[in-house]
Amino acid sequence: xxxxxxxxxxxxxxxxxxxxxxxxxxxxxxxxxxxxxxxxxxxxxxxxxxxxxxxxxxxxxxxxxxxxxxxxxxxxxxxxxxxxxxxxxxxxxxxxxxxxxxxxxxxxxxxxxxxxxxxxxx
Numbered sequence: 493x494x495x496x497x498x499x500x501x502x503x504x505x506x507x508x509x510x511x512x513x514x515x516x517x518x519x520x521x522x523x524x525x526x527x528x529x530x531x532x533x534x535x536x537x538x539x540x541x542x543x544x545x546x547x548x549x550x551x552x553x554x555x556x557x558x559x560x561x562x563x564x565x566x567x568x569x570x571x572x573x574x575x576x577x578x579x580x581x582x583x584x585x586x587x588x589x590x591x592x593x594x595x596x597x598x599x600x601x602x603x604x605x606x607x608x609x610x611x612x613x614x
Contacts (some may be wrong), residue, residue: 495524503519506519528560530564530570530571534570535551535571537606538603540606541599541602544602544606558572560572575588576588
């Protein structure tokens with residue numbers, strides 16, 4: 493719904509600017525895709541690893557087109573772990589520090605070590 497309102501407002505702005513400047517805007521169709529559902533089991537296991545390591549692990553919805561969405565759409569259990577990275581990010585405030593990388597490595601290691609333990613066991 494919010495994207496529809498944004499798109500409608502953009503078309504209004506295109507019309508206003510076009511009338512003032514004597515130009516025409518011809519926006520193409522909006523490219524959208526359905527959200528990919530990540531595996532609750534894998535997310536739970538990542539959360540468990542973060543809790544065991546006393547790390548914050550916020551759940552962050554992503555509107556980007558990640559390969560993970562393709563895997564999830566194919567029925568492959570999928571989860572994502574985001575690590576700040578200056579060169580792989582669109583935001584300079586998300587530059588990765590060595591401490592960020594260290595945390596991600598420790599979390600993934602704990603995730604793998606504990607993987608065979610049922611989720612109801614710490």
